[in-house]
Amino acid sequence: MQSHRNLDVWKLAHELTLQLYKDTATFPKQEAYGLTGQIRRAASSIGANIAEGCGRGTDGELRQSLQFAMGSATELDNHLLLARDLGFLDTDAYAARLEVVTRIQKMLSSFIVKLRPAARTASGRPTRGQ
Secondary structure (H helix, E strand, C coil): CCCHHHCHHHHHHHHHHHHHHHHHCCCCHHHCCCHHHHHHHHHHHHHHHHHHHHCCCCHHHHHHHHHHHHHHHHHHHHHHHHHHHCCCCCHHHHHHHHHHHHHHHHHHHHHHHHHCCCCECCCCCECCCC
16 A cells, blocks of 8 residues: 555645644634634544555555545534534635545545445456446
């Protein structure tokens, strides 16, 4: 397996996490263990799951970790919407962060598809075009 640090999706997730740590530093102090923590955990979980999957031994384990990363990205999408609606994140920052989350989701989806085992016929041979 290659290093997670070489993957564009991991690099993008890492940069997003750094940005969100800066963004959430301005959230109300009473949110430190609420929405601030949830956003930070969901964001950091994306990159952590990608890294963990790269450290595993099989494509199946990597695929499962990428699916966990996708779940964290979707969770982050929800938390960012809540932060915007509560007025903790302005509309422009929300739109910019959501654009990156969407890019990450698309990259993860493509990666997951590439790792799917080829469909096989009843004889055990791979089907054409897969």
